Amino acid sequence: MFNYTFQWRQAFRALPQMLDGALVTLQIAVLSMLIGGAFAILLAVARNSQSRWLRAPATAWVEVARNTPALFQIYMAHFGLGSFGIHLSPYTSLLAGIAFNNAGYLAETFRGALRAIPATQTRAARSLGMGAAQAFRLIVAPQMLRIAFLPTTNQMVWAILMTSLGVTVGMNTDLAGVTQDLNSRSFRTFEFFALAAVIYYALAKILTVGARLLAWRMFRY
Amino acid sequence: MKAFIAAAATAAGLAAAFAPAAQADQLDDIIASGTLRCAVVLDFPPMGARDEQNNPVGFDVDYCNDLAAALGVKAEIVETPFPDRIPALVSGRADIGVASTSDTLERAKTVGFSIPYFAFKNVVLTREDAGIADFNALNGKTVGSVAGTYEAIALENDVKKWGAGSFRPYQTQADVFLALSQGQIDATVVTSTVAAATVKSGKFPGLTIKGDAPYNIDYVALIALRNEYGLLNYLDLFVNQQVRTGRYQELFEKHVGGEAPDLTIAKVYR
Numbered sequence: 001m002f003n004y005t006f007q008w009r010q011a012f013r014a015l016p017q018m019l020d021g022a023l024v025t026l027q028i029a030v031l032s033m034l035i036g037g038a039f040a041i042l043l044a045v046a047r048n049s050q051s052r053w054l055r056a057p058a059t060a061w062v063e064v065a066r067n068t069p070a071l072f073q074i075y076m077a078h079f080g081l082g083s084f085g086i087h088l089s090p091y092t093s094l095l096a097g098i099a100f101n102n103a104g105y106l107a108e109t110f111r112g113a114l115r116a117i118p119a120t121q122t123r124a125a126r127s128l129g130m131g132a133a134q135a136f137r138l139i140v141a142p143q144m145l146r147i148a149f150l151p152t153t154n155q156m157v158w159a160i161l162m163t164s165l166g167v168t169v170g171m172n173t174d175l176a177g178v179t180q181d182l183n184s185r186s187f188r189t190f191e192f193f194a195l196a197a198v199i200y201y202a203l204a205k206i207l208t209v210g211a212r213l214l215a216w217r218m219f220r221y
Numbered sequence: 222m223k224a225f226i227a228a229a230a231t232a233a234g235l236a237a238a239f240a241p242a243a244q245a246d247q248l249d250d251i252i253a254s255g256t257l258r259c260a261v262v263l264d265f266p267p268m269g270a271r272d273e274q275n276n277p278v279g280f281d282v283d284y285c286n287d288l289a290a291a292l293g294v295k296a297e298i299v300e301t302p303f304p305d306r307i308p309a310l311v312s313g314r315a316d317i318g319v320a321s322t323s324d325t326l327e328r329a330k331t332v333g334f335s336i337p338y339f340a341f342k343n344v345v346l347t348r349e350d351a352g353i354a355d356f357n358a359l360n361g362k363t364v365g366s367v368a369g370t371y372e373a374i375a376l377e378n379d380v381k382k383w384g385a386g387s388f389r390p391y392q393t394q395a396d397v398f399l400a401l402s403q404g405q406i407d408a409t410v411v412t413s414t415v416a417a418a419t420v421k422s423g424k425f426p427g428l429t430i431k432g433d434a435p436y437n438i439d440y441v442a443l444i445a446l447r448n449e450y451g452l453l454n455y456l457d458l459f460v461n462q463q464v465r466t467g468r469y470q471e472l473f474e475k476h477v478g479g480e481a482p483d484l485t486i487a488k489v490y491r
Contacts (some may be wrong), residue, residue, distance in 0.1 A: 184369020
């Protein structure tokens, strides 16, 4: 039996505060994608390399990032590093944790995309006189990004949702933090959580629709 | 036809006799079910914690057991973190909350409170090497507390008022102490009972109590669904009886030590 009377007025009054939180959420998600994406390209290249010294740490990163909970990664960034005297703020811990996770997943997405491009492409580019870096930048990378584009937007949605784990490290300015704060003051759990869920849904939806439009614009040839 | 009417009347009478009474309230339901399920926070010693065998212990656990005994039912402790107390009640996982819940007017719009069953005083807990002598020294420092608690709300308001330093809300009391011992935060404001129990436990070396926080006494009450008057009425009388019989003092001595705090305020009812 659900014994609860909803008081929506109180929740709607808190909407501006929650939308401010949503902006912080979006900011962390975007930054974590940029940082994670940059590391992911390095990791993907390292995992494809011939050198064991490059392959091993990259593999370790990907293994840990993909096979442990994001909650654990964020918690370790805050309290794990904290026990060694490295103190990250809740914001930085959350950003570091999600960027680490993103890098792991995106590295595999990029590696898969790299594998999908025939080696003959690189050889053809080199035979035209391009250097290795030039061939990667002008021939391989654009194709790789095209293949990886849609899975990457998926990861972006996941990054938005992962920000909700920040409450475990004392984050109270993002959407989940603001919601939890409002909830513990008033105990109107279900209204605030329902409203937060709608905002999360809207953020994720706007992002995926935007990505589809962008993909249609970029890749229709 | 007569026989049919007689049979129908008998059937209706039997149905009425055995059907559950439509007016039964939650108090009746608890007595009928034979179990009282209490939401208790087990991360808040000495009010609620786990012993070496992982059994729930503490003031709130004993209080729930006493209440169950008074009702003539079995007590069941439902471990509930602070933020989940209302969902636990609303979803029917627990019948009442014996969970050190501060009786704020904001929350009373949502949940039903009994008369206060315990009163907390708040103190400043810090590290010996943090150089904090008293509450005033918190101005400009990084402080933290358990999200949504009475002292967390008061402390966060103070930090905003000072306009310097920062406030971090953590999800559990253990995380606050971990953050404090690691140096992530410089101090916390916490109930005197929890502070004393933590310093005594030795789990977090270097923590020390540096005076009282200038906050009003934090009265905490038992909670139940807002519309369950029968149950709330029973809880009020139970709290009164615990004090009257000396059981409140007895439990206080067992878990905290010393003289139990006064649960009444002069010059006003309730």
